[in-house]
Amino acid sequence: MLRGIFAIIFLIPALSVLASPERDFDKFVNHFKERFPNTPYQDYKNGVYSIDASAREQWEAMEEFPPYELNVDRGEELFNQTFKNGNTYGSCFENDGIGIRQNYPYFDTGKNKVITLEGALNDCRVKNGEKPLSYFKGKELAHVSAYMAYTSRGNKFNVQIPNTSEALNAYEKGKKLYFTKKGQLNFSCADCHVYQTGTKLRADIPSPAIGHPTHFPVYRSGMGRLVTLHERFAGCLNRIRAKSFKGGSDELNNLEFFTTFMSNGLEVNGPGSRK
Amino acid sequence: MSTIKMRSKEANGVVTVKALIRHPMETGARKNKKTGDMIPAHYIQEVHSKANGKDVITIHWGPAVSKNPYLTFKYKGNKGDEIEISWVDNQGNADTKMGKVK
Amino acid sequence: MKRRNFIKNSMLFAGALTALPAVLFTKKSYAAWPKKSFDIKDLTDSVNSVYGHNNLEESSKVKLKAPSIAENGAIVPINVSTTLEDVDSIMIFVENNPQPLSSGYQLTKLAQPSIGTRLKMGKTSNVMAAVKSGDKVYTSTQEVKVTIGGCGG
Numbered sequence: 001m002l003r004g005i006f007a008i009i010f011l012i013p014a015l016s017v018l019a020s021p022e023r024d025f026d027k028f029v030n031h032f033k034e035r036f037p038n039t040p041y042q043d044y045k046n047g048v049y050s051i052d053a054s055a056r057e058q059w060e061a062m063e064e065f066p067p068y069e070l071n072v073d074r075g076e077e078l079f080n081q082t083f084k085n086g087n088t089y090g091s092c093f094e095n096d097g098i099g100i101r102q103n104y105p106y107f108d109t110g111k112n113k114v115i116t117l118e119g120a121l122n123d124c125r126v127k128n129g130e131k132p133l134s135y136f137k138g139k140e141l142a143h144v145s146a147y148m149a150y151t152s153r154g155n156k157f158n159v160q161i162p163n164t165s166e167a168l169n170a171y172e173k174g175k176k177l178y179f180t181k182k183g184q185l186n187f188s189c190a191d192c193h194v195y196q197t198g199t200k201l202r203a204d205i206p207s208p209a210i211g212h213p214t215h216f217p218v219y220r221s222g223m224g225r226l227v228t229l230h231e232r233f234a235g236c237l238n239r240i241r242a243k244s245f246k247g248g249s250d251e252l253n254n255l256e257f258f259t260t261f262m263s264n265g266l267e268v269n270g271p272g273s274r275k
Numbered sequence: 276m277s278t279i280k281m282r283s284k285e286a287n288g289v290v291t292v293k294a295l296i297r298h299p300m301e302t303g304a305r306k307n308k309k310t311g312d313m314i315p316a317h318y319i320q321e322v323h324s325k326a327n328g329k330d331v332i333t334i335h336w337g338p339a340v341s342k343n344p345y346l347t348f349k350y351k352g353n354k355g356d357e358i359e360i361s362w363v364d365n366q367g368n369a370d371t372k373m374g375k376v377k
Numbered sequence: 378m379k380r381r382n383f384i385k386n387s388m389l390f391a392g393a394l395t396a397l398p399a400v401l402f403t404k405k406s407y408a409a410w411p412k413k414s415f416d417i418k419d420l421t422d423s424v425n426s427v428y429g430h431n432n433l434e435e436s437s438k439v440k441l442k443a444p445s446i447a448e449n450g451a452i453v454p455i456n457v458s459t460t461l462e463d464v465d466s467i468m469i470f471v472e473n474n475p476q477p478l479s480s481g482y483q484l485t486k487l488a489q490p491s492i493g494t495r496l497k498m499g500k501t502s503n504v505m506a507a508v509k510s511g512d513k514v515y516t517s518t519q520e521v522k523v524t525i526g527g528c529g530g
Binding site: 054055057058059061062067202203204221222224275 | 444445446447448449451452453454495524525526
């Protein structure tokens, strides 16, 4: 039912004005509620741990003293470090950068683009005479993002899509990337995280799409470091042998815009602990 | 910054100490993918803990303990006890941290 | 020299890692790190090197808590506790690891016989917790499966 509706929606671009994001949201969320009737809605923020009991038990063991605490401490240090001109990251943000993770991403109607938190951090750096940093490899950007997420835990996402064609286009592009089959393996994001979520992919269980962005960046124990949302997007694209995109690219910004909109109402709970 | 984070709580006369230590715990069996060289073994070998200056536990670790190792143990104690945790690794590095039981 | 190399090669954080505190390592009267035992590759030999014998007795009084399928072999949460008394030490062996002895916990009279840590497991293996109480060694063993992931990477 859901597949049919989405297929119709983007095969008829002229009628995209009828495809309201709010209706997409309702259908999207209902799909998961029907698939996992025993999962309390707020638990989706815990990703695969909301639908796999054995993995959840191990995650709870990790939460007794999660490895990411070390990264949050380091993130706090980096967040408070001054740039060469004496300013800090906090000066670029509302509330000095504390407790604001849930405000990202947002659509900037002046610049006509999606602004993510990591993107805003890099904008802040450039504005203050510093070089932008990489989204990948779990370095400074990931650490500062982890700290800012941590200070925002419990706040609910409420991504707004301004009523402009540019904003709606960005949302639609993100949605299209999500549902388009691609790569040598010919998977779409939706194949694993919407239609096959909860089933087994070798020894993995694809997590549900809603709640994905809430817990990023993640500390991946297997990699021993932080991973940002864009690094994860790029990694997944690589895994299905599709063309990947750079951190902070329009494609990944739009994808984050779409996936976070679909997580509206769920709480920030980053950084998350993952395998 | 200290490499040791710890939390200690007392309940019914038993104190539970939890610690997370920032350390690579390299086994010495991994290769640097870029250079092809083996990454030298670098792991904590001993961890000691005291409560109010008295030995509580001595721990011997090998390289099979996970990176950023976690440790928890219990002892008979009280709120306000002063806990000391210290470690030494195979390369001679060391660190110590003090904390109070809540 | 080695200390500086560690700082230079540290993969932990991109930013400047402040120098490790120069803690004076004073020689203490702790049991020495058992290098020989940690090097042994065979479980039976490993147990023998720790206790001087292989007389192990399975006991339900030793409680080993480990996942039956590890989510990730790099970080397997393990807890061991026991109702046995006069516990000197708790050792954890991972049979199929390159060296089975993973860690040892020497308890003083102050300590309670309950410990926990996170271990690396290279592949599916029996994990054995061994508790020395008085002159005897009691054990509890459980298989922990370690799988290759799917698309999770």
